[in-house]
Amino acid sequence: MSLGENMIVTLFGESHGPAVGALIEGMPANVEFDLEQLITDMVSRRPGSGLASKRKETDDVEILSGVNNGRTTGMPILLLIRNQDVRSKDYSFLPYQPRPGHVDHPINIKTEGAADLRGGGSFSARLTAGLVAASSISRNIIPDDWKIEATVGALGGLEGDEGIALAEQARKAGDSLGSRVDLVITGLPIGLGEPWFDGLEPALARALMAIPAARAVEFGRGVNAGEMRGSQHNDKWGEGMKLDEGADGALGGMASGAPIHVRITFKPPSGISLPQETFNQISGMMEELAIKGRHDPVIAPRARPVVEAVARLVIADLGIQGGYIDG
């Protein structure tokens, strides 16, 4: 459950256990620690507002090591977030009638019954709180002109704000909706990245596909590149070796100088209120399952800050690797 080679973030915790959090190794020493920013970042992914589930978590982050006198010490940083609003009785149907589209059954098989399945256990999106906290602390090692911004791209196939009504409608129907987050990274120095498996695209694809419910990652012109001609797709180097705004920002694992455009598609959340017929291992029959509890009707709004967090961690890691950031 680790991300990064130079600055390594390891997640821990379970959705309905005592806590979640992250351990950061390889954070440089003497980096200013910005508590205000951390609070802002944690609030941005907090449930309980808008198109998000009603679970209430204050998400107070305890910094238990690696920060002293308002600066990082160069030693491992432990970030701990206690779980508070846990309603475990909502999950009494597990493991016998696992939810459609959820990981309940594969986890149970994998761990031979040992895993804590409530709320998805360690596979829960709740663990993204640790990612967001770790990413927040890494902000101050990233040069100011490297910009990493994610926006809600589409809800249910409708671009931008168009889809909000559709999502609201899905919620009211006890259903959920697919969505997309768009990520743009600008200002990276040409050549940042690595060859092959540690390149920008592979590293970002890996990290982004680990966000719960991600189903596709596209770079540049993405799936549309499959229908283009080379003469049309090739980005010409212009005066002074500049590329157009629309050019591919990542070439062979490295930054080309143009903005990097990434699109991440999320499936509709599996947790819906509509009753679903699914197999019950006790009765040995298909039976209706009505899942109580709190559901997000659409993922993009809550995944947006997580996409940004994950991208920032990947870029910080590659920046240290390439010597652009003092490690």
Add this chain to the structure above:
Amino acid sequence: MSLGENMIVTLFGESHGPAVGALIEGMPANVEFDLEQLITDMVSRRPGSGLASKRKETDDVEILSGVNNGRTTGMPILLLIRNQDVRSKDYSFLPYQPRPGHVDHPINIKTEGAADLRGGGSFSARLTAGLVAASSISRNIIPDDWKIEATVGALGGLEGDEGIALAEQARKAGDSLGSRVDLVITGLPIGLGEPWFDGLEPALARALMAIPAARAVEFGRGVNAGEMRGSQHNDKWGEGMKLDEGADGALGGMASGAPIHVRITFKPPSGISLPQETFNQISGMMEELAIKGRHDPVIAPRARPVVEAVARLVIADLGIQGGYIDG
């Protein structure tokens, strides 16, 4: 340039240097080494046939360590493939007039002029020869009922064979065409995989996005999931906890029991014969560049065995990790 955590494959070599190849660490001992299979696999990705470039390589693989008496010894396996048909004078325009859509310029900046740029150097698709060879040797550790098969999905947006004429036409025009490879993995035990960043989807996405020219990776319903409702997308567990054929084969990083469908989109090859206007750093002007040499008009047919090879290495690695394969 390494793939895998338990069975680690590290690529080396340059397109126009003396050799390419791979070093495999963590291959179990006593695995039968199948030379016939290795030759078959190497032929499958060899250039010089059909819609592929005219570069001739016999791709004889020297096995220089780790195999004895027709079996693996449990020690590192070195696979060496000498380069033979190298026409380096084709690249005399580098680094001053880097090719549109190629990594020439970012590599040059990254390595401050040290890298061997000819033919893409270490970033060349030539290095996939090492991947295919390593993957071939890993075949015998994978259980027979785990099937990993890639097919050419589309050429220029036309499904299956429909696109061949289009690709031929692009070639004649000195141009190139985008394409897609479809990967299907069946028979994996439920629960194979890991949580978060080492899960099936993140690990496959990382490895597949490292194949030169890959621009998008989709799992299950891919980008279409973004337009679906949960009630429609959720895969119900049926009698005996079986899933439909069309269900998502990977859930939260683990195998669900259904076939895993992955689609990989490749951009049109950047190397085209059509003259392109691009910046020349010596003259300080935009100038036409006509690239001689050998070009593939479309990537999917040659990437197909590489996709399979990469997927096999990822699955073998996760299989060892989970104890499904003796490591």
Add this chain to the structure above:
Amino acid sequence: MSLGENMIVTLFGESHGPAVGALIEGMPANVEFDLEQLITDMVSRRPGSGLASKRKETDDVEILSGVNNGRTTGMPILLLIRNQDVRSKDYSFLPYQPRPGHVDHPINIKTEGAADLRGGGSFSARLTAGLVAASSISRNIIPDDWKIEATVGALGGLEGDEGIALAEQARKAGDSLGSRVDLVITGLPIGLGEPWFDGLEPALARALMAIPAARAVEFGRGVNAGEMRGSQHNDKWGEGMKLDEGADGALGGMASGAPIHVRITFKPPSGISLPQETFNQISGMMEELAIKGRHDPVIAPRARPVVEAVARLVIADLGIQGGYIDG
């Protein structure tokens, strides 16, 4: 600050910060968690008794993830130990007059002043609490007939109990004494281990030399082997391929079937009450420094359970690597 390749233990915390602890990744699922054993193990290294410093710590371990219903879940395990008896004003002389024989000055230079130096910060032996806790949890994955036992070998050069009076005398004089811990590992299957840098001797040497104040590690006949003849040193394989009790238990990184004997020499603790003349960076002069606070007069008695803990973690890791323990 990580140990292990398969089961990875990462330490965190500072001696005078809020907490210390360990994060364990790769612990198999379904391992029984034995709280009684954990308490016993934590007590064994606790300060405040016998030849140990007077610092009082109850060393209560909070298990914040990875354990559920009395068993490991297969997910990362976070062990947190709060610091309680912290007297930071004892360290007001830092960083200007660093203590002789301590790491104060190198840490300060390394982190450009950012590290928390009080009590050695993250370099403190206090962090061995996390090692002992992690090791305690790993006990139940190690087969019963693998025995790992450490004893106090010598104090001030006097074997066994002979040296206790000498240590007591050193303490009364405000001084400290060197010591040795002897480690014996029996019952490992022949061949457990790996070639070269991950072998038994390299892995144990690395882990043991990381214990604060360790200055030498010897295997088998250790430094005495340098004076022997091959005909005398060579261990003959006897009837049924058995070795003598006194034979080398580790050969080329692997278990040979004989007991593995390791000796670890510890320097006398650097913290002594006797005033020492050392450089003061503010006055620019040599000045007497009298270090208040709590000092162990000799390390072996407190290092003994840590040696055992570290060895157990290394053996568990190699056991998983070799397939002797289900990972």
Add this chain to the structure above:
Amino acid sequence: MSLGENMIVTLFGESHGPAVGALIEGMPANVEFDLEQLITDMVSRRPGSGLASKRKETDDVEILSGVNNGRTTGMPILLLIRNQDVRSKDYSFLPYQPRPGHVDHPINIKTEGAADLRGGGSFSARLTAGLVAASSISRNIIPDDWKIEATVGALGGLEGDEGIALAEQARKAGDSLGSRVDLVITGLPIGLGEPWFDGLEPALARALMAIPAARAVEFGRGVNAGEMRGSQHNDKWGEGMKLDEGADGALGGMASGAPIHVRITFKPPSGISLPQETFNQISGMMEELAIKGRHDPVIAPRARPVVEAVARLVIADLGIQGGYIDG
């Protein structure tokens, strides 16, 4: 079989297979490649002279990737050394009557008969050729004032040259002799190193204990520290924070500014001409085994350049980690 975290050297090959060598990942770009130095370094560890075995190897190193125009390219460097003087019939007694003091039997058990046992296979000191070659290439990234020098410390317990006659005498008797190599590292910047398991002492101890036949590693006053008092052992910081020449050069994993003294004890070589009685698995009886072939009577003279090579690789790796060397 990998050493290093930032610059990673992986060994491969078997003593009696086609080749041995090393793959280097993470070597910075633009480092001058010095062929003369490489030849000098390879000659220094070559067998066939003085107190070394009679095996003749020219040890020509083929550089098959990662070097172009006399400089490193920043990509993986493959170093290949073909085996030439292989007399495999000397090993026909294996695996049935494994040699006393050798790894033959544990390897055979570990790999269930798959390993190539001839000459120790992948466990052979022959593989140090790859270490010496890799280390030679890393020379040019290490600052000039960092000095790493190993000398023959003792043969059979006699310091310096005193022991040569003793070793010669052991050889004539068909026997062998224990020995010691002394390593001194000077000029490292204060603070170079890392906390805990990646510190100078753990990293050096691990790497040095991986050299075949190493039995003990001592730092500073080594085993003698076990008999000292703190008031005697503590190194005072003198004027301008300087330490005495005899002070401990490594404190808590970091360079203190004083020379680092390390002593490595090697057992007498297990390969001796004197007949030895040992178990024969075919006859089921103890039988005399007379090992033909080429034997070194003492290890230190041949291990000396290997100790230096290994230490250089460790220091280069830690230098990159700490930002003292551009990675």
